[in-house]
Amino acid sequence: xxxxxxxxxxxxxxxxxxxxxxxxxxxxxxxxxxxxxxxxxxxxxxxxxxxxxxxxxxxxxxxxxxxxxxxxxxxxxxxxxxxxxxxxxxxxxxxxxxxxxxxxxxxxxxxxxxxxxxxxxxxxxxxxxxxxxxxxxxxxxxxxxxxxxxxxxxxxxxxxxxxxxxxxxxxxxxxxxxxxxxxxxxxxxxxxxxxxxxxxxxxxxxxxxxxxxxxxxxxxxxxxxxxxxxxxxxxxxxxxxxxxxxxxxxxxxxxxxxxxxxxxxxxxxxxxxxxxxxxxxxxxxxxxxx
Amino acid sequence: xxxxxxxxxxxxxxxxxxxxxxxxxxxxxxxxxxxxxxxxxxxxxxxxxxxxxxxxxxxxxxxxxxxxxxxxxxxxxxxxxxxxxxxxxxxxxxxxxxxxxxxxxxxxxxxxxxxxxxxxxxxxxxxxxxxxxxxxxxxxxxxxxxxxxxxxxxxxxxxxxxxxxxxxxxxxxxxxxxxxxxxxxxxxxxxxxxxxxxxxxxxxxxxxxxxxxxxxxxxxxxxxxxxxxxxxxxxxxxxxxxxxxxxxxxxxxxxxxxxxxxxxxxxxxxxxxxxxxxxxxxxxxxxxxxxxxxxxxxxxxxxxxxxxxxxxxxxxxxxxxxxxxxxxxxxxxxxxxxxxxxxxxxxxxxxxxxxxxxxxxxxxxxxxxxxxxxxxxxxxxxxxxxxxxxxxxxxxxxxxxxxxxxxxxxxxxxxxxxxxxxxxxxxxxxxxxxxxxxxxxxxxxxxxxxxxxxxxxxxxxxxxxxxxxxxxxxxxxxxxxxxxxxxxxxxxxxxxxxxxxxxxxxxxxxxxxxxxxxxxxxxxxx
Numbered sequence: 001x002x003x004x005x006x007x008x009x010x011x012x013x014x015x016x017x018x019x020x021x022x023x024x025x026x027x028x029x030x031x032x033x034x035x036x037x038x039x040x041x042x043x044x045x046x047x048x049x050x051x052x053x054x055x056x057x058x059x060x061x062x063x064x065x066x067x068x069x070x071x072x073x074x075x076x077x078x079x080x081x082x083x084x085x086x087x088x089x090x091x092x093x094x095x096x097x098x099x100x101x102x103x104x105x106x107x108x109x110x111x112x113x114x115x116x117x118x119x120x121x122x123x124x125x126x127x128x129x130x131x132x133x134x135x136x137x138x139x140x141x142x143x144x145x146x147x148x149x150x151x152x153x154x155x156x157x158x159x160x161x162x163x164x165x166x167x168x169x170x171x172x173x174x175x176x177x178x179x180x181x182x183x184x185x186x187x188x189x190x191x192x193x194x195x196x197x198x199x200x201x202x203x204x205x206x207x208x209x210x211x212x213x214x215x216x217x218x219x220x221x222x223x224x225x226x227x228x229x230x231x232x233x234x235x236x237x238x239x240x241x242x243x244x245x246x247x248x249x250x251x252x253x254x255x256x257x258x259x260x261x262x263x264x265x266x267x268x269x270x271x272x273x274x275x276x277x278x279x280x281x282x283x284x285x286x287x288x289x290x
Numbered sequence: 291x292x293x294x295x296x297x298x299x300x301x302x303x304x305x306x307x308x309x310x311x312x313x314x315x316x317x318x319x320x321x322x323x324x325x326x327x328x329x330x331x332x333x334x335x336x337x338x339x340x341x342x343x344x345x346x347x348x349x350x351x352x353x354x355x356x357x358x359x360x361x362x363x364x365x366x367x368x369x370x371x372x373x374x375x376x377x378x379x380x381x382x383x384x385x386x387x388x389x390x391x392x393x394x395x396x397x398x399x400x401x402x403x404x405x406x407x408x409x410x411x412x413x414x415x416x417x418x419x420x421x422x423x424x425x426x427x428x429x430x431x432x433x434x435x436x437x438x439x440x441x442x443x444x445x446x447x448x449x450x451x452x453x454x455x456x457x458x459x460x461x462x463x464x465x466x467x468x469x470x471x472x473x474x475x476x477x478x479x480x481x482x483x484x485x486x487x488x489x490x491x492x493x494x495x496x497x498x499x500x501x502x503x504x505x506x507x508x509x510x511x512x513x514x515x516x517x518x519x520x521x522x523x524x525x526x527x528x529x530x531x532x533x534x535x536x537x538x539x540x541x542x543x544x545x546x547x548x549x550x551x552x553x554x555x556x557x558x559x560x561x562x563x564x565x566x567x568x569x570x571x572x573x574x575x576x577x578x579x580x581x582x583x584x585x586x587x588x589x590x591x592x593x594x595x596x597x598x599x600x601x602x603x604x605x606x607x608x609x610x611x612x613x614x615x616x617x618x619x620x621x622x623x624x625x626x627x628x629x630x631x632x633x634x635x636x637x638x639x640x641x642x643x644x645x646x647x648x649x650x651x652x653x654x655x656x657x658x659x660x661x662x663x664x665x666x667x668x669x670x671x672x673x674x675x676x677x678x679x680x681x682x683x684x685x686x687x688x689x690x691x692x693x694x695x696x697x698x699x700x701x702x703x704x705x706x707x708x709x710x711x712x713x714x715x716x717x718x719x720x721x722x723x724x725x726x727x728x729x730x731x732x733x734x735x736x737x738x739x740x741x742x743x744x745x746x747x748x749x750x751x752x753x754x755x756x757x758x759x760x761x762x763x764x765x766x767x768x769x770x771x772x773x774x775x776x777x778x779x780x781x782x783x784x785x786x787x788x789x790x791x792x793x794x795x796x797x798x799x800x801x802x803x804x805x806x807x808x809x810x811x812x813x814x815x816x
Contacts, residue, residue, distance in 0.1 A: 010397045013315035017406035025413040032448035035518050079399035082470040090462050090504045097508030097538055101523060109531035118601055132529060140529030144522055220520030223529035
């Protein structure tokens with residue numbers, strides 16, 4: 001139990017949460033109406049998104065200001081650590097569902113549809129002659145989305161793996177520099193990390209265009225396309241978020257915000273980035289390689 | 291209350307309870323706990339009215355009052371509201387009020403996020419309930435949202451999915467806050483194994499929440515993309531499998547039902563020792579039993595889907611794993627009974643509800659054991675027997691525990707005692723009517739009456755009439771509860787700090803009503 005000389009900081013009311021609720025609710029109502037083909041759906045989404053961004057800036061801004069005024073003792077710091085740790089755990093579980101679906105499709109649904117084990121009568125009566133093989137013929141017996149080719153692991157995906165793994169190294173280098181109070185190295189390290197992340201996103205975007213345009217592989221390509229794009233898509237979204245967070249941290253470093261002893265903002269984003277990195281390794285192995 | 295807050299070295303002032311700003315912007319754990327509890331009660335009435343619509347239609351065979359689509363959206367909404375809008379918020383409300391007081395903290399660890407966890411809920415449920423007025427009506431495929439049926443929902447569909455995402459966000463943030471509070475805010479000397487069981491059970495519940503709410507989020511996201519973005523997760527023609535959704539849903543759903551019961555175990559473990567005037571029997575075994583239940587909850591999910599055509603090995607594994615849960619649960623029930631053994635018992639209202647909980651929750655546990663047997667589950671599956679089972683564990687289980695908790699801690703919260711006579715009346719009416727409602731469902735279920743159907747065969751009439759009478763009785767009995775609580779807050783007799791003769795725990799060392807900031811200087815725990 002840490003008990004710093006100053007006491008645990010408890011804010012006295014905050015208007016950011018209710019702004020966040022209104023923003024997210026507007027965003028969701030807009031999105032739902034957009035899906036229902038209602039004309040005011042997408043403008044409402046944009047308004048909601050703007051409110052959410054306003055909340056994010058305001059809320060994090062408040063926390064950063066309070067932090068710079070030294071209002072947080074070590075115990076508050078520890079609360080943030082637990083909060084971030086469990087948030088990342090929840091993200092792990094979110095990815096786990098999509099990995100689980102991938103494993104289920106490969107281990108059960110495709111083999112069963114092809115007549116293995118208990119699926120023998122399903123195959124004989126419903127999908128006669130279907131022999132699903134992963135990854136080439138895994139868009140189901142109805143060939144949903146049409147013929148497609150998959151993306152081989154040892155091309156762009158391998159490059160992307162190298163990019164992300166290197167970014168993990170540069171980020172760790174930046175962290176060591178921060179602890180040793182070498183500001184220039186810190187900023188170079190962070191900058192390199194962000195640059196690698198952005199290049200990763202470009203490569204991923206190029207791969208998506210290639211898949212859609214040349215390979216016939218789309219989100220609608222049966223279970224293969226669904227698991228491929230949902231897994232890599234959510235990962236890409238997380239890389240984007242992580243890169244934005246890193247950019248904020250870079251600006252904060254340039255403003256001289258962190259000390260070699262206290263820099264949980266930096267560490268939280270570093271944890272997040274490494275988490276995104278590990279998810280990518282899982283993707284590379286289970287989505288691309290095997 | 292304000293007099294107590296003035297000795298607080300924070301220079302904040304507690305605003306008037308009639309200021310809207312106070313409630314909307316609050317970062318105080320007690321205010322937020324109060325909001326959660328009132329929200330939960332309002333939703334309890336709304337969900338209860340939906341239950342009464344269901345029971346009215348089922349009063350006699352034939353189609354009387356509502357059309358089948360609306361009937362089905364009532365069963366769906368009733369379930370979603372009772373699970374996500376009543377029991378979970380009530381427990382989070384109790385956690386907010388009690389955990390900081392029980393572990394000797396000033397407040398919750400992350401107060402702003404605490405506010406957001408609550409203030410998401412009114413928006414999420416407004417979105418959810420607005421779907422009843424949309425083209426195609428509300429969701430009517432059951433709260434389990436099985437595809438392909440649920441994909442036939444009309445305009446309501448994306449609203450339901452996104453509302454569930456929103457509720458999940460609230461639950462995850464609430465759970466993170468509980469874990470951070472318990473792990474980081476304990477007073478010096480409050481070691482983990484000294485924590486009250488309510489704190490322990492909530493710590494484990496919070497872990498379950500963080501582990502499984504994202505799983506639900508992923509599953510419903512796949513439903514959304516299957517309907518609007520051409521994916522084939524649950525479409526066999528595209529290589530997917532509708533049964534995959536059931537696996538995902540119940541991987542969330544089974545831990546979820548323990549999320550709905552574990553904090554009850556904590557409540558009961560606090561109340562029984564007080565009124566038996568003996569320390570809790572087997573504290574450590576209670577902690578380990580809770581942990582074991584949480585662990586087992588992750589490996590039993592497919593017992594909800596014995597009839598989908600799983601391989602035999604799956605049926606056997608999930609059957610035996612499920613029956614194992616009886617062991618830690620039995621440990622708990624025996625510990626409560628052993629706590630009472632030769633105790634100097636008195637039967638105030640919280641104790642009555644706690645005793646009712648033990649007996650009726652155990653009935654629900656036993657019917658659960660029957661359902662765990664794969665071969666006989668083929669007979670029970672999707673019948674009223676299942677409805678009887680889960681209502682026994684949820685109504686005289688979770689809901690009774692919440693009511694017991696309110697009676698038990700209300701004097702600490704508002705500083706006044708409730709009316710004991712009316713409290714007892716509330717207990718007896720609730721107990722009689724809850725059994726009248728749900729016990730006959732065992733019989734009609736075993737005789738083959740299916741769930742979620744607005745009409746039924748003639749031979750089920752008598753029991754259904756009883757159940758309907760019971761449901762209305764139970765519903766109106768809850769208005770007594772509302773009256774008792776309001777009367778206690780406004781004009782009850784002053785309570786002492788100790789409140790109950792033998793109550794143990796840090797919360798009873800604080801004044802009644804408890805000061806606005808619980809422990810501004812950490813208490814010393816021996």
